[in-house]
Each structure stands twice: as structure tokens, then as C-alpha cells.
Amino acid sequence: MASHQNGRMAMMPLVVAGIVTVLLLTLLSAGILLRQTQQQEAYQRDVLQSLAAITTLDDLFSALQDMEAGSRGYLLTGDPDFRTQFDAALPAASEGLPRLRTLVGDNPTQRLALAELEPLLQGTIAQMRDSLALDRSQHNAILASVAAAKQQMNQVRTVLRTMSMEENRLLQLRQTQDRDTTRRSQRLILGLSLLASLVFALLISLLLRDIVLRRRLTEQFQHTSTLLHGVADSMAQGLVVLDSQLCLALWNKRWIKLLEVPAELVRQGASFGPVFASQIERDNEGLRDIHDQTLDQLMDVLRDNLRTQQNTRFTWQRSNGLWLEAQSQPTPDGRIVITYTDVTPLKRAEQRSGEQATRLSAVLAHASDAIIVINESGSIESFNRAAEELFGYSAAEVMQRNVRMLMPEPYGSSHDQYLRRYISTGERHAIGARRELEGLRRDGQVFPLELAVREMWLGPKRMFIATLRNISERRAMERMKNEFISTVSHELRTPLTSIAGSLGLLAGGVAGPLPEKIERLIAIAHKNSERLVRLINDLLDIEKIESGKMDFRFVRVSLAALVDQAIEANRGLAEPLAVTIRRGATVPDDDVLADTDRLMQVLTNLISNAVKFSPRQGAVTLLLEDRGATLRLNVHDDGPGIPETFRDQIFGKFAQADASDSRQKGGTGLGLNIAKRIIERHGGHIGFESDTSGGGTTFWIELQKWSEQPLAASADAAPAQVLVCEDDADVAAVLAQTLRGAGLTVDVAHSLRAARDLLARNGYEVLTLDLVLPDGDGLDLLRSLRDDPATNALPVIVVSGRIDAQHHLETSSALRVAGWLQKPVQPQELTAAVHSATRAQSAQLLQVLHVEDDIDVIGVVRMALQDVAHVVPVKTVGAAKELLRHQRFDAIVLDLALPDGSGLDLLEALRQQPGASAPVVIFSAQEPSPAVAAQVRAALIKSKASIDELVAVIKHHAQDYRDRNLHGGSEQ
């Protein structure tokens, strides 16, 4: 609009100029025309004059001729007719001159000629007259006069002719001039007319254009206006626009509807005041807050807003229950636009979510389980009432503090560890599983608790929800159960002691010889009472095994010796049945790692079974086989064999082929089950071969030989190297043997110095560390290991009694202990811990540090690498440097443009680290200079390299680095 106005403004002078021009041109034309007419008239006059002159000259000449003729004639003839002719022509001649004078007087040439003529003419006329007066007799004089008259006449004739010619020339000249002038005028006028036409045309076109434009603008304006009104009316919001005087300029129907504006107040240009007032009056409940202000004050506020160009927003509830939000926005051109939005659904949702939140927090508050929410670094963010009760802290006291304050050592540190390990490697140890550990109350009381931790994401933030339960009761129940069993067993055993005891005495003949019948009955009773005893024992054993409470004390023992012992112990059983127990001649001398009592239990069971099922006079044969890495003991009997149908259940509970049969044989049905469990705990195998067609039965057990060498290499990886640091030789031996049995190569160090020595010379994959050593505290070694980049990542399993741990472990979070084992160490736990530690180390998952501030890039790279690497992202150089001090990586992916500096700074820091540092792959938008590129393994440009390429490069270098460092120690 504005530019068009300028156009129009520019038009005005143009139009004016145009009109003026046209006028001028017209005037000019008129002027020219006028002048031309005048000139033409002048020319016309001149022409006439010239013609007249010519005529006069002719007349004069003819008059003169007449006079001449007359005079001549008269003179010659004396005819009076000639005199009459002369007289008649004389006046004409005499008049001719003055008339001539008048006619040619303005012409200098003619005047000269005239001057010449006059005297001639006069002379001629005089001459002629004179001649007439002559006597007719004077012939000579008459001849002379005639001759003279002729001569003069010739002269006059010449002059007259000259003059006539001159007049003709003038005439022609004038005519030419006249024509030229006319033509010129014509052209001028034509030109001017054309020009005028053009200007006129231009003018017309400008005017036309102006008109068209104006029409179009009008159309547009109407169109825009229609659009505006259409939009305003279709808006979901109510709209009212006030002009600078706070009068209604524009509004929509919705506004009227939403605010129930009285129709009479709604008019173009009406003041907003009354509308506002009616609003306040009607909604006085919801507008309570502004009630104390007068209408004027409120209007002033609006005016003020207009002046300061400030927006305001106001929400209230209308008398009809709707919630409205009014937003007033002043516009730069001096208007206020007020929009009204129905926010009732929003308010309701708020209320509902508020209710929900209240309900949720009520749920949390009333939950019987303690629920604690922690963030990634372990800080407590939420602590419900049950948690407060459980731990004796108020929520305020624990907020933002690390959750490990709620656990005694070593659980506190291991939790920290687990959390950190999960976050950096994704390895779930505590997360998603239930663990039993201990809690520490505010008053120092330690209690058993069950912990279940789950991960949750609150938008981008990762949180962990821990549900804790005080399991003291459960523990108490378990204790009670165990006590019950223990008590019951005692209670059962006590009377049994009496029963079995008396019967035993009787049967043993202590009370003297018995009559046969009595003896038989006593024998039956005695046998069964003994069976009861065995049953109780077996039940207790089963209970222990099933609840995992059977403790094994493994020692190095000669299997052959144990076998001999077992044979001896069971001779008494075999003799009455006339069964001989014999042993094979060749006896391998190897030792095994076993719990002697329990292994004896197994041997006894097998032997007694064999004896029971042997035919009378038969023999039970025990054979020890050397099978390279293992020893196998075969217990053979020539009994009936084990029926096919029974073979699957033989190691099950209460498994007896034939109820009657076993009752006779006195078994409990639990023996083999227990034996199997025991052998399995020994890391061995148990089995049988049976032939029901007379071949007898052979039960066998197979145990690992005790050996200093690795016995069985695992098929997949090269054997791990484990260093056992333990001063107690027996314990060390057991640990070493256990691990060797699991296929690992083991070195043993009995002191810190020995350990340091070995560590310096070799690269180990796992270290088991006793804490109390003759030459110092195991933790000191651990600390120095963590400080040394070469051993920084070495997994360490601490083996200790708990008391020590409590003292030391406040500081152990940075020491990253891979596992805690309490003495006495159960072999399975040890092997499991070592395997898990080495697996974490040599696992396929590479550790990659990604220094990058763009979250999207981090996300993409992480996902791309998820199958082969665990990516730890950091966003700044500072954070990267810090992390690299504590943790080792297989590769570093480096962006160059970072918020706190350039990635190149990190390269510098890496170069200064001792030992070979992880390979660096630059992944940046910028292309690094050749000098920089030479320092890194690879440099990829973000826009050019594909993610696949990046992944391949990282994998290659990281794996290469990992492989070179895994089995090489410190040499590069």
C-alpha cells in the first residue's frame, strides 16, 4: 500500500506536467498557425502588390506605348486620333508612376529602378508632349523627337522590363517563401500534434493504469478484508482488535460467544470500556483478583501496554465455568490484539495430572516396600516413606546424597561399582535382578535387605528405581527353618539314639545270648532303626544341599587312600552278606581336590549299594583308572543290573527300583541323589553302566586330578593368566587348583612384593588378591595397580574375610574391584568370578571413548557400534582427559571442534601418557591438517565418510589394539 501511494504521489506531478505540456503544445501550435496565417496574409499582400506592380508596369508600358504610338502617329500623320490616343494614355502614364511608387516603394532595388525610371518617364512623357507641340513641318525635329522618343521608350521599356522582372522575381520568391513557410508550419504543427498526442496518450495510459491499479487495490483490499474476517471468524480463539483509542476495530464471532458480549456494545468504533466492564461484572467471581481496580485503571493498563509494547496474559474462570486465557498483544502500528483461548480442557488435564501425581505420590508414600530413585551417579532423587522408615532417615537427609550411604561396606562400594559398570558397559549385575545384601540404618544398625533395581528413562535422563525390602523377617524365617530342622533332627535323633542304641546292644550280645526268635525280631528292629537314622541324615543333607548351605572344605587328598578307607569302613557291611570288596592292583597315585568327608560319603554310598546288590559270595570290585586329566573310580558289582525303566530316575530323589527290593536292602532312596550333588560340587562327574543280562553294574565317579599344570585348555580362547596373591599356602593351593581345574593357567604369589614382581614381568588377565598379606595391605597394591596405566584395567578379585573389608573399602570405589569373595572361598564362586572378570575384559565388547558434543552424532555412532563396542561419550576435552586418567579404552573417536577447546589438545595429552595409548580416530566436520592426520590412526570427515566406514575403522584399530595388549604386558 505505501509504495503504491508513493507511486500515486509521483503520478501527480507527472499528470500535471503532462497536461501542462499538452496545453503548451497546443498553444504553440496555435501560435504557429497564427503566425503562419499572418505570414500568408503578408505574403498574399506582397503577391498582390507585386502583381499590381506588374500590372501597373504593364499598364504603364502599354500606356507609354500608346502614347508613343499616338505621338508617333500624330507626328507622322497628324491624325487627331493619334492625339486622342496619346491623350487618353497620358493620364495612365502619369498616374502610373506614383502608383508604382506605392507598389514597389518598399523594395530598395525597385526604388533604385524607380529612381531611374522616374526621370526617364517624365522625360519621355515630356518629350512626347513636346513632340506633339512641334510643327508638323519640322520634320527633322519630328524625326529626331520620334527617334528620341523611341530611344527613351526603349530605355523606359528596359527599366520597366527590369522592374517587371524584378517584380516577377519577387513574386516567385514570395511564392516560394510562402510555400516553404506553409510547409514548415505544416510540419511543425504535425510534429507538435504528434507530440501532443503522445503526451496525451501517455497521460491517458497513466491515468488508466492508475485507475486499474486502484480498482485492483480495491479488489485486493476487499479480498483481504474478506479473508481477515473469514479467518477471524473461523478461529478457535476469540479475537478482538482495538485501535489506538481502545475502540473496537475488528472482532470475531467467537469472541462474542466466548465472552457473551452484549450485542448492543458491539459496533465498529465503539469503545472497549463498556465491553470490559460488562465482562468484569459478569465474571466477578473469576475476576476477583482485578476487582479492586476501577475500569479506568484497567483501561489505563491497556493503554500502557500499547505504549510500552508489552504483552500480557491473564487466565480466569468464567461465570459459566469455562476457563479462559486472554492474551493482549500490542502491534507496532498502534493497535492491541486480544485473543481469548478456551483452556478448560488444559485446566482439567492439569487438575487430572495433578490428581494423578497426588495419587502416585500417595501410592509411593503408602507403598509398603521402600522405593528409592537414584540418578546415574547414584544420587538419591526420591525416597518414599517406607524407605524413611526402613532406614531411619528423613527424605531430606538423604536427598542428593549417594545411595551407598545406605549400605555397609563392602556392599556400598560394590553397588557403586555395579552401577558404574552397568552404565559404562551395559553389563547387568545388580540391575534388573534381585540381590540380597545389607542395609545400614541411620542408627548404625545393619540389616539384611533384598534389592531389585530397574532402569527407567525420564526423557533424556536415566534413572534407576530401587525397591528394597527388609528381609530380616525372611532371614529369621530361614533361620527358624534351619533351626527347626536342626532341632527336629536332634529331637528325632535323641529317641532314635535310645532305640538304636538299645537294639544295638541287644543285637551285639551285650545283654547276653538271646533266643532265636527274639534275636531275629531284635535284628529287624535294629536294622530299621539304623535305617531311620540314615534317613534323617540324608534328609538333612538334602536340605543343606538344596538351600545351598552345604559347605565343602576342599583339600588335596589321595583318592587311592580315600578308596582304601572307604573299603575298610564298609567291610563290616559286606561281611554279613558274604561279599568281598576288593581293589584293583594298579593304583594311580594322583591326588584330587576334594572334601574328604563328603567324598567318603559318596564312596560309602556306592560301595554299600554295590554290596547290597551283589549276590552272596560275590565280589565288589573297585578300580581306579588314570584318564589323563582325570581319575575315574569304578565300583563294580555282579548284581542283577539296573532295569531300563529305572535308569532315568536313578539319580533322583527317593528313587528305588522296586519298593520291596529296596526295603529289603535298606536304602533310603536319597543316597545317589546326594552323591550326584556332591560329585558335581567337586566339579566331577558320576555315572553308571549296567547290564541286566548278567554283566552287573558299574557305577563310576570321575574327578579332576590335582596338578600344577593347566589341565584342560578351553576350546575358544587362549588360556587366561591368573595371578593368585595369597599368603596362606593351603588356601593359595586350593585357589590355584580350582582355577587350573577350570582350564586356567595360574601363578601364585605369597606376598605383595612377589606379586609386584610377577605383575611387572607378565601381563595377567585377572588378579585374585588377599587383603591381609605379610608385607602389607592388599589395597595398597590395588591402588598402585590402578594408578599405573599398564595395569589400570586389570580385573582384581578381592578374597578376604569381611571384617577387613569394612575398614578398607570406603576408598575402594575408584579401585574398581571386579569381585568380592569371602573366605573360605567356594570353588564355584571363584571360577565364576574369574570367568566373569576375564570375560568382561576379553569380551567382544570393545571399550570406545567418543569425544563429541553433538548428541545426535553420539547416538548414531553408539548404535552403529552396539554389537562390537561399548561407547562412552564425553562432550568436552576436559572430561575426556579426566576419564582417561582412570579408565582404559581400546579406541578413541575424536571430534575436533569441542566446546572447551580443540580435540587436538587431547592428542597432545595422549602423547604425553606413558605407554602406548589407545588408537585415535578423528571423526570431525573439519579436515585435519596432514601433520595432525599423521598422529592418528585414521581421520574421517563427517559429511564424507559413511557410518559403516567409521565402524569398520574403529573396530579394526580397537580390536588390533586390544589383541596386542591382551597378551603382551607392557612391551609394545
Added chain:
Amino acid sequence: MKILHSILYVDDEDDIREIVELSLRLDGGLDVAVCDSGSAALAYLEMRIPDLVVLDVMMPGLDGPGTLARIRERPECADVPVVFLTAKAQREEMDRFLALGAIGVIAKPFDPMTLAQQLRDIWNAFYPD
């Protein structure tokens, strides 16, 4: 080598006392005295010190370990060797009894025909040649 001759057996259960007495005397040829409680045992020890005291663990009032402690307190019988006889023969408990100062632990139910020998074995192990 010191020979085991006399035994004091302490147990609140009458039947078992009878069996033990029978077993040790008739089968083992040992001199056996019996008491039915820890305090009775202590009273007996004021009068006579046997070669070996065999204590039941679970007794009302002064139990086996308690009796042992009291025995050890009295200079006149402080050194007498003690063996526990108990139905609670789980390994940890046996270790505990040994830790308390007993020289051996025998489990109930026991075989009355071998009880004497078991005691002799424990005795011989304690007093080797």
C-alpha cells in the same frame, strides 16, 4: 601310652544314659559313671576325676558347653579331657565344640557297639605315644 579306664557320662536323657553305660561297661570294659545334669557332674568332679568326661550338649540348665566352661574354671579338674556327644552334629557345630576345648565330638545316634572304640580312638589321638 595312657590307657583309657574311667569315663563320666553326663546326659539328661535316662534311656541314653542307660545305653551308654551298658555299652561302655559291657562292650567296652570301661569304668563308667553317669550324671543326669551339668551341676551333678560338677558335684561328682569334686569327688573324683575320671580319665575322660563325655558330655551331652543339649541339657536343660547348664548345657554341655556351659559345663565344660565350668570344668575349666576349677583348678582341680580343669585339665580333664572332654568329649561332646550330640545330635547336632553339623560340621560347623562340631568345629565350634572343638573350639570350645573338647577333644572330640561324637554324633548321636551312635553305634553302641563301637562307642567305646570311638572314645578310645579320640583318647589315643589326644595322648599319642
